[in-house]
Structures are given as C-alpha cells and as structure tokens.
Amino acid sequence: MIATVIGIAFLLGGLFFFTAGTVGLLRFPDALTRMHATTKCDTLGAGMVLVGIMFFEGGSMYLVLKVILLIVFLWVTTPAAAHYIARAVYRTQGRDKHAGGN
Amino acid sequence: MxxxxxxxxxxxxxxxxxxxxxxxxxxxxxxxxxxxxxxxxxxNRDLLLSFANDLHVSRSNLSAWVKYTGFLIIDVFKASVQVAELAFARRLALNPQFVAHESKLKEPMMRVFLANSITLTPGTISVEAPAQGDFVVHALTDGAAAGLTGWHIENLLAEIERRH
CATH class of the missing domain: 4.10.860 (DNA Excision Repair, Uvrb; Chain A)
Known part of the structure; x- marks a missing residue:
C-alpha cells in the first residue's frame, strides 16, 4: 500500500515535469531556450516515472539495478544530444540571433 | 591495463x-x-575508455565522486523546478545569453563531465566544449550565467582530477 502511494507520487511528479517541459517547448521563443525546457524536465520526468514503476513492481534487486542503469544512460545521453543540437544551432545560425542582444 | x-x-x-x-x-x-x-x-575497440586512466575513478577520489553524484542529482531537480517555474509564469522572464566560461579542468574526460553537468543543471546548456580553451554556455537568465563562476560542481570535478 505504502509502495503504491510512493509509486503514484513519483509518477505524478514525472508527469508534472513532462508537462512543464512541453509547456516550455511551446512557450519559449527559440531553439536554444526550448532545449533548456526539454533537456532538464524530460530528464527528471523520465527518472521519476522509472522510479515510480520500480515501486509499483515491488522493487526486486533486478528491477532496481535496471532502473538505476536506465537513469544513468538517460543522464549521459540526453545532455550529449542537447549539446550537439545546441552546437549545431550556434554554428549555423550564429550567436546574435539567439543571444537576446547580449 | x-x-x-x-x-x-x-x-x-x-x-x-x-x-x-x-x-x-x-x-x-x-x-x-x-x-x-x-x-x-x-x-568499438578504439573508443574504449579505461576506468583508471580516462574516467579517473580510483580509491583516493571515490568520496569526491559520491559527493559529485549527490550534488548533481540535487541540481538536476533544481533545474527542472526552475524551468517549470519559468514555463508556467504568466510573463516569460527570460534573458537568454551566451557566456564564455574559463574552466580550471585540464583532463578531456573531466571536461566532458563538466559539459554534461552544465547541461543538466539550472539554466545553462553547454554549446561549445573544446578540449582546451573556454567553454561557450547558453544561459537562460542573468542569474544562471553568473552562477557558473566558482560553481560547486566544477570545484568537485577539480577535486576528483587533483586527487587522482
């Protein structure tokens, strides 16, 4: 029962951050600012959903290890992808367009 | 090895x-x-990293690695909360800007960890992360740009590099 409640809390937390990321993606003005919304919120959102699932499934040793590894993979690959996209935008469109005048 | x-x-x-x-x-x-x-x-034989030489994992800096992981998790949480606040705000209070960041880290792999951490933590995304020279970072607000100076995560990575 307690595990289910904790699982639901994590799932709702994940859902909140996914929603925040999507709202940011729609509201923020350009490619680079949108990258902030998707990279950060999706990373934490996915992590929280995975932890939530772990609580629902009873948290066997196998599952805990799998979830930890998945979170590590996510936290390594998401920033790398964001970095490459940001670099491509910076190099092709220049710094002035996205710098907000700074 | x-x-x-x-x-x-x-x-x-x-x-x-x-x-x-x-x-x-x-x-x-x-x-x-x-x-x-x-x-x-x-x-992938040409790309394989060594834990000791490339990733700088050794007994002497294990505590610094644990500390780094802990602070990174806290900062990822803070970053998402900050973006959520900005996304749901009635008026978008953004001041996007590029900042040049001079890093004290020397080892290529440590600089990769720094670039990764910059992207995962509040208000910043690494745009250029050269093996030598300044990083180029995109910051969402003035506060995020200023926060890079003397950043605790970079200090921890420097500690890992020093203790190795």
Missing part, C-alpha cells in the same frame, strides 16, 4: 548488462550475450 585486458573487461561488463536485461540463464541466451558483447567491444 593491457589492451587485451581492457577488451575483456568491457566484453564482460557488457555481458553482465545483457544478463541483467535478459534475465535468462539458458545456454542460448548466454552464448548470444557473450557474442554480442564481444562484437560490440571489437567494433
């Missing part, structure tokens, strides 16, 4: 990963897993 030991080590690590995800111990699964792990290691 010799080249063959590194190849074997990575094959074994990938095989363990296979076992973890497959959750099957029948002979077909074991042979397939070992074969696939071996092939992946072989095709």
């Amino acid at each position: 010799s080249r063959y030991m590194r190849l074997f080590g990575w094959t074994f690590a990938l095989f363990l990963l296979w076992m973890l995800f497959a959750q099957s111990f029948d002979i077909q699964s074991l042979i397939t897993g070992w074969l696939v792990a071996g092939l992946i290691t072989f095709f």
Whole structure:
C-alpha cells in the first residue's frame, strides 16, 4: 500500500515535469531556450516515472539495478544530444540571433 | 591495463548488462550475450575508455565522486523546478545569453563531465566544449550565467582530477 502511494507520487511528479517541459517547448521563443525546457524536465520526468514503476513492481534487486542503469544512460545521453543540437544551432545560425542582444 | 585486458573487461561488463536485461540463464541466451558483447567491444575497440586512466575513478577520489553524484542529482531537480517555474509564469522572464566560461579542468574526460553537468543543471546548456580553451554556455537568465563562476560542481570535478 505504502509502495503504491510512493509509486503514484513519483509518477505524478514525472508527469508534472513532462508537462512543464512541453509547456516550455511551446512557450519559449527559440531553439536554444526550448532545449533548456526539454533537456532538464524530460530528464527528471523520465527518472521519476522509472522510479515510480520500480515501486509499483515491488522493487526486486533486478528491477532496481535496471532502473538505476536506465537513469544513468538517460543522464549521459540526453545532455550529449542537447549539446550537439545546441552546437549545431550556434554554428549555423550564429550567436546574435539567439543571444537576446547580449 | 593491457589492451587485451581492457577488451575483456568491457566484453564482460557488457555481458553482465545483457544478463541483467535478459534475465535468462539458458545456454542460448548466454552464448548470444557473450557474442554480442564481444562484437560490440571489437567494433568499438578504439573508443574504449579505461576506468583508471580516462574516467579517473580510483580509491583516493571515490568520496569526491559520491559527493559529485549527490550534488548533481540535487541540481538536476533544481533545474527542472526552475524551468517549470519559468514555463508556467504568466510573463516569460527570460534573458537568454551566451557566456564564455574559463574552466580550471585540464583532463578531456573531466571536461566532458563538466559539459554534461552544465547541461543538466539550472539554466545553462553547454554549446561549445573544446578540449582546451573556454567553454561557450547558453544561459537562460542573468542569474544562471553568473552562477557558473566558482560553481560547486566544477570545484568537485577539480577535486576528483587533483586527487587522482
């Protein structure tokens, strides 16, 4: 029962951050600012959903290890992808367009 | 560590990963897993990192690694909350800007960790992360740009580099 409640809390937390990321993606003005919304919120959102699932499934040793590894993979690959996209935008469109005048 | 030991080590690590995800111990699964792990290691033989030399994991800096991981998790949480606040605000209070950041880190792998951490933590994304010279960082607000100076995560990475 307690595990289910904790699982639901994590799932709702994940859902909140996914929603925040999507709202940011729609509201923020350009490619680079949108990258902030998707990279950060999706990373934490996915992590929280995975932890939530772990609580629902009873948290066997196998599952805990799998979830930890998945979170590590996510936290390594998401920033790398964001970095490459940001670099491509910076190099092709220049710094002035996205710098907000700074 | 010799080249063959590194190849074997990575094959074994990938095989363990296979076992973890497959959750099957029948002979077909074991042979397939070992074969696939071996092939992946072989095709990526020029890219294989060494834990001690490239990743700087050693007994002397293990506590610094643990501290770094803990602070990174806290900062990822803070970053998402900050973006959520900005996304749901009635008026968008953004001041996007590029900032040049001079890093004190020297080792290429430590600089990769720094670039990764910059992207995961509040208000900043690494745009250019050269092996030498300044990083270019995109910051969402003035506060995020200013926060990069004397940043605690970078100090921890410097500690890991120093203690290795």
